[in-house]
Amino acid sequence: MSVFAFLEQVSAFGVVVIDPEARVVLFNRAAEEQFQRQAAEVQGRPLAELLVQAGAETLGRRRDGAQFPAEAARSPFSHDGRTYTVLFVRDISLRRQVESRKDEAVALASHEIRAPITSIGVALGIMAQTPDLALPDNVRRLLIIADRECRRLRRLVEDYLSLAKMESGGAPFTVARAELAPLVLQALEAVRPSADNERVGLEFVDEAHGAAAVVDADRFVQAAVNLFSNAVKFSPPGAAVTATLSCRDGRVRLGVRDRGPGIPAAFRERIFRKFAQAVDSEAIRKKGTGLGLSIVKAICERLGGNVGFESVPGDGATFHIEFPAA
Numbered sequence: 001m002s003v004f005a006f007l008e009q010v011s012a013f014g015v016v017v018i019d020p021e022a023r024v025v026l027f028n029r030a031a032e033e034q035f036q037r038q039a040a041e042v043q044g045r046p047l048a049e050l051l052v053q054a055g056a057e058t059l060g061r062r063r064d065g066a067q068f069p070a071e072a073a074r075s076p077f078s079h080d081g082r083t084y085t086v087l088f089v090r091d092i093s094l095r096r097q098v099e100s101r102k103d104e105a106v107a108l109a110s111h112e113i114r115a116p117i118t119s120i121g122v123a124l125g126i127m128a129q130t131p132d133l134a135l136p137d138n139v140r141r142l143l144i145i146a147d148r149e150c151r152r153l154r155r156l157v158e159d160y161l162s163l164a165k166m167e168s169g170g171a172p173f174t175v176a177r178a179e180l181a182p183l184v185l186q187a188l189e190a191v192r193p194s195a196d197n198e199r200v201g202l203e204f205v206d207e208a209h210g211a212a213a214v215v216d217a218d219r220f221v222q223a224a225v226n227l228f229s230n231a232v233k234f235s236p237p238g239a240a241v242t243a244t245l246s247c248r249d250g251r252v253r254l255g256v257r258d259r260g261p262g263i264p265a266a267f268r269e270r271i272f273r274k275f276a277q278a279v280d281s282e283a284i285r286k287k288g289t290g291l292g293l294s295i296v297k298a299i300c301e302r303l304g305g306n307v308g309f310e311s312v313p314g315d316g317a318t319f320h321i322e323f324p325a326a
């Protein structure tokens with residue numbers, strides 16, 4: 001059986017084979033189902049009419065223009081001295097639906113636990129911080145731990161809810177043209193106490209000279225705070241974190257440079273995923289939950305900006321967020 005005849009028979013995936021010019025030469029039964037198109041009508045057509053890339057997402061296009069989220073694994077092979085590529089395509093709409101239901105359920109649960117956490121937190125906070133309460137030392141120590149953990153739990157729930165709302169498009173964004181340097185300073189002030197605590201310096205280099213963008217000021221600060229807090233958290237004591245605001249090609253960019261361990265190559269691809277942390281250690285989990293960068297990404301996407309990073313493992317990382325200048 002020839003390789004083409006074999007691929008034709010595959011039924012678990014939609015199979016699309018393209019020639020070296022990225023034109024369709026084979027379109028199996030399952031692909032006809034997925035794309036709602038006949039093999040005869042797509043033969044010789046460019047692959048780009050069937051699959052489009054939207055950011056990190058691959059979308060399949062049906063004949064009527066409807067789109068479905070797809071996953072397409074590619075594998076090149078040679079045939080008669082030419083290099084073809086086979087794409088195994090899966091329609092992942094159902095998986096996406098399940099994911100979004102799961103997200104909604106978790107968001108609802110988070111919402112319901114927010115109120116009791118708040119009351120517990122208030123009570124613990126008062127007890128832990130009232131010095132003249134006659135409490136045995138060990139009880140006071142436990143109270144302090146409970147108070148700290150309660151605050152951590154509250155932050156986790158708040159972060160999760162804020163992210164879930166942004167992702168569902170439900171969070172209100174109040175956008176207006178704003179000069180970014182003052183917002184960067186505001187974010188730096190917010191992380192200064194923890195930077196001082198860790199003996200990490202904070203520097204600000206403003207090369208943008210009054211550059212502005214159309215942003216939700218609070219959300220921009222929230223994004224910047226998340227980048228600064230990571231930079232501080234991963235910096236060795238005595239090192240400095242440098243924030244640089246610059247403006248180039250109509251875009252304003254905030255870069256955040258640190259001298260920490262950098263991002264391991266194997267982690268790069270997962271870094272913006274919810275709850276993703278490079279080092280799975282108790283110490284790191286104590287210091288965060290892995291939601292910060294997902295929040296940064298969601299904010300940037302809502303504001304028409306983007307987030308990225310460069311890092312040489314062992315020589316620190318530079319994260320940036322970027323928005324169209326206004």
Ligand SMILES: Nc1ncnc2c1ncn2[C@@H]1O[C@H](COP(=O)(O)OP(=O)(O)OP(=O)(O)O)[C@@H](O)[C@H]1O
Pocket residue numbers: 159226230231234258260261262263271276277278279284287288289290291292293294316317
């Ligand atoms: N500047 C950095 N240097 C080294 N690693 C980083 C840096 N920024 C992020 N990371 C890696 O990416 C992971 C995810 O970052 P993210 O901000 O999403 O979560 P977190 O800081 O662990 O927790 P949270 O922000 O929710 O408190 C971190 O745990 C760390 O492994």
Ligand SMILES: [Mg+2]
Pocket residue numbers: 226229230288290291292293
């Ligand atoms: Mg973080």
